[in-house]
Each structure stands twice: as structure tokens, then as C-alpha cells.
Amino acid sequence: MRLLTDADVSRFLRAEAVEVMRRAVRAAERGELTAPARVHAADVTFTVGGSADVFGFRVYHTRDTPFDEQVVVVWDASGRIAGVVMGSELGPLRTSALGVLATQTLARPDASRLGLIGSGVQARHHALTLASVRELTQVLVYSRQAEGRERLAAELRAAGLPAQAANSAEEVCVASDLLTLATNSGTPVIQSEWVRPGTHVCTLGPKEEHRHEFPPELARRAAQVVTDSPTQLRGYAGGHVLAGENVMSLGACLTGGVTRHPDDITLFLSVGLAGTEVLLAQAILRAGEDKHD
Numbered sequence: 001m002r003l004l005t006d007a008d009v010s011r012f013l014r015a016e017a018v019e020v021m022r023r024a025v026r027a028a029e030r031g032e033l034t035a036p037a038r039v040h041a042a043d044v045t046f047t048v049g050g051s052a053d054v055f056g057f058r059v060y061h062t063r064d065t066p067f068d069e070q071v072v073v074v075w076d077a078s079g080r081i082a083g084v085v086m087g088s089e090l091g092p093l094r095t096s097a098l099g100v101l102a103t104q105t106l107a108r109p110d111a112s113r114l115g116l117i118g119s120g121v122q123a124r125h126h127a128l129t130l131a132s133v134r135e136l137t138q139v140l141v142y143s144r145q146a147e148g149r150e151r152l153a154a155e156l157r158a159a160g161l162p163a164q165a166a167n168s169a170e171e172v173c174v175a176s177d178l179l180t181l182a183t184n185s186g187t188p189v190i191q192s193e194w195v196r197p198g199t200h201v202c203t204l205g206p207k208e209e210h211r212h213e214f215p216p217e218l219a220r221r222a223a224q225v226v227t228d229s230p231t232q233l234r235g236y237a238g239g240h241v242l243a244g245e246n247v248m249s250l251g252a253c254l255t256g257g258v259t260r261h262p263d264d265i266t267l268f269l270s271v272g273l274a275g276t277e278v279l280l281a282q283a284i285l286r287a288g289e290d291k292h293d
Helices: 006-010 014-029 090-106 121-131 146-158 169-174 216-221 230-234 250-256 276-292
Strands: 002-004 039-041 044-051 054-061 070-076 081-087 113-117 138-142 163-165 178-181 200-203 224-227 266-269
Touching: 002 276, 006 081, 006 276, 014 090, 014 121, 014 250, 014 276, 044 276, 054 276, 070 090, 070 276, 081 276, 090 121, 090 200, 090 224, 090 250, 090 266, 090 276, 113 121, 113 169, 121 146, 121 178, 138 146, 138 169, 146 163, 224 230, 224 250
Parallel strands: 002 081, 113 138, 113 178, 138 163, 178 200, 200 266, 224 266
Antiparallel strands: 039 044, 044 054, 054 070, 070 081
16 A cells, blocks of 8 residues: 655646546546545545546545645555545645546637636646646736735746736636636626636636525526536535536536537536546556556
């Protein structure tokens, strides 16, 4: 059994993480990936999942603490524990890889102007992972705190991205054809009319009926509304904000293809397909084994 930390996760190629998610989402659509809704108990949350050759679980806490570390345990097909991944990097990498897979599937091929609403860990990971598979000509960052947006813009520039801080969320929306919402806000951080025709929108934050970071009106403008896990979306306590709306699975889009017109708005609801963190941990463990051979 091997124990991996954030240092090991950070060495894994982001573009390869996207491909791991592509295989996982396809497997889930075929019924080959077990992906039940998450389970909450006391101050921790469990997600479990697996396929024919691997299974395992992830556990993370829900307390308001300075650190957000989690643990992923991976068993191989023989029932032996192949490894454990602990730290705070695997979760955001997995989330960003799923979001970027959705972008590559739903967005216009020529879309290159990324807008970020939010300046935290998820926003940073999303921008870096997207840049690993798509050329970005512009990255605009807005968050309520000027210090936060300036800091993230500087970090992204240091990583080679053409990033700048913006003065408002509206400025970001009107200048972007790829828009990512990565906040903890319980009220919409943008207005539907700010989103230009042809934009792909990815929402990473709250989606509950009474707590959501995007305006429900945006879904009614969208030609396609997609999620990585309808099961997780339906499992939201109290219901999700788009209950009753037609929400497709990302797996169905990958399997059946997507037809979109240049002016279509597409909306991706990232909720976290269970089992994907186990498959990503397995890929990272295998990559480490290959380097040691």
C-alpha cells in the first residue's frame, strides 16, 4: 500500500486528469461505474464508487476550519488496499477536470476568453486545468474582495496565463465566452442578461433551491443544461434550484454528441460524480508506480 500526499497529486498532469474523467463519465453512462449519492454523517461526508478493477471511498469534513483536507482510499480488484491519497489537492483537481471536460464537450471550439467569478482554490484549479487543454486568450477574475482577485490574477500570470483582475462581475460576463462561477454565495453572483449569446457557463458553487450562486433564469436561456451526476443533483437536501427542468447527464452528451449553434448558451452544473475521485486516485497511484519501475 502506498500513501500519497498533495506533492504527488500536484505532479500529475492536468490534461491527463481530464482524460481520466472522460473515461469515468463514459463508464458511468454505461452503468460500469458505481456512483451513488453522497452520505452525510455528523461532520463528515462520504462518497463511494468503483468499477470492475477498483473501488473505494472519499471522506471529507464539513466543519468551518482552516484546512479542508480529505482522504481517498483505493482497493484493487483483489480486495487489497492499493493506496491512500490524503490532503487538499485531489478534490479540486477532480472538480476542475470534470468542469473542463464539460467545457470541451459543450463550449464552442473557438471559445477562448475565460471569466472567473470567485478567486479561491476552485477558480485557480479550473483556470489552470482548462489552460492545459485549450488556448486561452484572456482570463478575467472578479471577486468581492479586490485583494483576492488581484492575488489570483497574479498567480495565473505567473503560471503563464493572460490574466487580469476585473472591476465587476458584469465586466467579466460581457467580455467572456467561457464563464465559471466558483463561489460559496447563496444568492446569484451574476444576472442572466449579462451572459452573452454563445457563452458556456460552468457553476461550481451552491445549487440548492433556496441557496444558489447562479440565476435560475439563465437555465431558461440555455440550449442545454447538463450535470455530471443527475443522482447527486437529485440528492440535494431540500431539492435543487432547477428541479423539474430538463437536465442532461454529461455522459449522455459524450455518448450521443452535442449539436449546438454559435449563439447557444450552455450551462454545466458541477455536483461531483461519485467514484471519480477513486478513479483519479488510482490513476495517480499508477503513475507513481510507473516512475518507480
